[in-house]
Amino acid sequence: MNNQTAAANAPAAATSKPKSSLRHSLSRWNAPFAGYLFIAPWLIGFLVLQLWPIIQSFYLSFTEYSLLDPPRWIGTKNFESIAHDRLFFNSLKVTFTYVLTSVPLKLASALAAAMLLNRAVRGIAFYRTAMYLPSLIGGSLAVAVLWKNIFGIDGFINKLVILFGVMPKNWIGTPETALWTLVVLTCWQFGSAMIIFLAGLKSIPNELYEASSVDGASKPRQFFMITLPMLSPVILFNLIMGIINSFQMFTSAFIITNGGPINSTEVYALFLYKKAFGSLEMGYASALAWILLVIVGIATLFNFIASKYWVFYESETGAGK
Amino acid sequence: MKKELDFKGKLLTHALLIAVSIMMIYPVVWWFGASFKTTQEIGLPTLFPSKWMWENYPDGWNALPKYTFTYFYINSIKVNVTATILHVVAASLVAFGFARLTFPLKNFWFSILLMTIMLPSQVTLIPQYSMFHSFNWVNTYLPLVVPAAMGGAFFIFLIVQFIRSIPRELDESAKIDGCSWFGIYWRIIMPLTKPALVSATIFSFIWGWDDYFSPLIYLNSVDKYTIPLALRMFIDTQSAVAWGQLLAMSLLSITPPVLIFFLAQKHFVEGIATTGLKG
Numbered sequence: 067m068n069n070q071t072a073a074a075n076a077p078a079a080a081t082s083k084p085k086s087s088l089r090h091s092l093s094r095w096n097a098p099f100a101g102y103l104f105i106a107p108w109l110i111g112f113l114v115l116q117l118w119p120i121i122q123s124f125y126l127s128f129t130e131y132s133l134l135d136p137p138r139w140i141g142t143k144n145f146e147s148i149a150h151d152r153l154f155f156n157s158l159k160v161t162f163t164y165v166l167t168s169v170p171l172k173l174a175s176a177l178a179a180a181m182l183l184n185r186a187v188r189g190i191a192f193y194r195t196a197m198y199l200p201s202l203i204g205g206s207l208a209v210a211v212l213w214k215n216i217f218g219i220d221g222f223i224n225k226l227v228i229l230f231g232v233m234p235k236n237w238i239g240t241p242e243t244a245l246w247t248l249v250v251l252t253c254w255q256f257g258s259a260m261i262i263f264l265a266g267l268k269s270i271p272n273e274l275y276e277a278s279s280v281d282g283a284s285k286p287r288q289f290f291m292i293t294l295p296m297l298s299p300v301i302l303f304n305l306i307m308g309i310i311n312s313f314q315m316f317t318s319a320f321i322i323t324n325g326g327p328i329n330s331t332e333v334y335a336l337f338l339y340k341k342a343f344g345s346l347e348m349g350y351a352s353a354l355a356w357i358l359l360v361i362v363g364i365a366t367l368f369n370f371i372a373s374k375y376w377v378f379y380e381s382e383t384g385a386g387k
Numbered sequence: 388m389k390k391e392l393d394f395k396g397k398l399l400t401h402a403l404l405i406a407v408s409i410m411m412i413y414p415v416v417w418w419f420g421a422s423f424k425t426t427q428e429i430g431l432p433t434l435f436p437s438k439w440m441w442e443n444y445p446d447g448w449n450a451l452p453k454y455t456f457t458y459f460y461i462n463s464i465k466v467n468v469t470a471t472i473l474h475v476v477a478a479s480l481v482a483f484g485f486a487r488l489t490f491p492l493k494n495f496w497f498s499i500l501l502m503t504i505m506l507p508s509q510v511t512l513i514p515q516y517s518m519f520h521s522f523n524w525v526n527t528y529l530p531l532v533v534p535a536a537m538g539g540a541f542f543i544f545l546i547v548q549f550i551r552s553i554p555r556e557l558d559e560s561a562k563i564d565g566c567s568w569f570g571i572y573w574r575i576i577m578p579l580t581k582p583a584l585v586s587a588t589i590f591s592f593i594w595g596w597d598d599y600f601s602p603l604i605y606l607n608s609v610d611k612y613t614i615p616l617a618l619r620m621f622i623d624t625q626s627a628v629a630w631g632q633l634l635a636m637s638l639l640s641i642t643p644p645v646l647i648f649f650l651a652q653k654h655f656v657e658g659i660a661t662t663g664l665k666g
Binding site for chain 2: 095096097098100101102103104105107108109110111112115116118119120122123126133179182183185187191192193195196197198199200202203206207208209211212215216220222254306307310313314316317320321335338342343348351352354355356358359362366
């Protein structure tokens with residue numbers, strides 16, 4: 067775990083002054099009492115609202131708990147039930163499908179849009195606003211309502227696909243296609259990732275492209291040899307945050323399809339919600355929550371470890387990592 | 388990477404930009420037009436209605452029994468503004484502590500802070516609910532507002548990154564002049580941190596405005612409902628969904644975030660870019 071925090075801190079530290087010379091004068095800033103006083107709001111909140119609940123939730127996963135009565139210890143029964151729960155494996159399948167398709171597609175779209183927006187043409191602010199707008203209106207219930215309408219049997223998507231010779235159908239009511247409507251919704255909202263990519267693109271020094279042009283490098287070659295490596299820390303950031311967030315996706319699935327049809331869109335967060343607040347099986351839901359934590363932790367760890375092989379950090383001294 | 392494009396390049400770029408922009412905002416444009424249509428017309432592929440049903444808006448506003456949307460807007464504003472103020476004030480204090488002061492275990496706690504940004508909310512959900520339930524806070528706004536007093540890890544991180552770019556010499560001279568830590572925070576750092584504070588305010592407000600999950604699990608009685616819950620009730624209580632009215636109300640509900648974006652575009656973009664680049 068230390069590596070990932072070091073990696074997270076390294077770029078941050080690299081953008082401020084070198085720490086070694088500051089350390090000597092930092093004794094003036096050594097203020098244990100004041101320091102803890104300032105961070106007290108967060109620290110108290112962390113201990114009471116995050117750390118304690120995490121521990122408690124671990125405990126609860128070994129109990130049967132309906133909120134109305136005290137928790138009753140049942141050992142590993144919850145986990146055994148989960149291992150035999152068809153709906154659990156279904157939600158894993160649905161969620162993994164969703165994460166593994168929506169995150170790459172969304173990032174690729176965001177990068178493509180950012181590269182398009184990085185050109186010097188007039189009215190660029192207008193185009194940027196247009197592309198950011200979907201992301202702005204966000205994961206709100208209102209957008210879910212819109213989506214439910216346009217992908218329904220009478221929606222305008224059907225009018226559109228007829229032009230391409232595709233059979234109109236109720237995209238939301240068909241088990242094979244329902245999840246894809248959610249994927250499309252996520253990809254449509256690539257705005258935040260796009261803005262981050264745009265900022266990253268602008269920070270790539272022009273000299274790199276100019277020098278390679280002089281050497282006769284083609285555009286695709288420049289993309290793979292300059293753009294991608296220079297952007298790789300940003301890509302990593304977007305990738306990790308994208309994966310973590312998409313594992314928790316709830317509102318769209320809840321409002322647009324409510325997990326249906328035939329559980330084809332019952333993502334993990336929705337499955338967990340139904341267990342916790344639907345059937346009041348809070349012990350079972352706590353076990354589910356911890357399994358999710360482990361999955362997300364492993365995915366994040368994997369990304370950090372793998373990042374050593376493809377992420378290029380340019381520190382202040384110019385030495386690559 | 389702003390290159391000089393020749394005419395053909397410019398033309399192609401514009402064509403692509405227009406095509407993509409249209410794809411992106413078409414659903415919203417359709418949304419706007421559909422909110423003025425009759426229910427029968429919504430199924431038609433036309434963008435705009437033949438007869439503009441302006442009544443959809445006032446009808447939808449008053450459609451729910453007992454409460455008009457005015458009431459729900461006030462609820463949403465009450466909750467959201469309070470939470471946002473708490474977020475920004477608390478986050479700025481915590482960020483000052485992390486960015487400017489040294490204390491034992493500081494790096495350890497900062498790493499913990501970063502890790503909590505990545506924590507799935509599900510894992511704290513049930514114990515938190517249980518805790519608030521035992522305090523009798525369910526069906527009040529307290530579970531939605533009190534946690535904001537811890538600052539929010541993302542906002543703290545955002546402000547910390549920004550404070551780090553402020554030269555320490557300013558702190559030094561103030562300290563030499565005998566300024567207290569709080570004085571440095573209040574008189575020197577905070578005025579200079581305004582852009583990050585604005586970004587944090589904007590993000591907190593917009594994310595809070597859209598929040599459906601917390602109100603869903605904590606608010607039970609209609610008189611406490613925020614806008615997303617009211618919209619949901621709209622869907623549930625109308626046996627034949629008056630799509631025009633529903634779309635009209637939904638469209639109205641996203642206008643505050645959109646408005647804020649247009650007024651503060653620069654801060655928005657800078658805020659996102661700062662966390663992505665330096666994170």
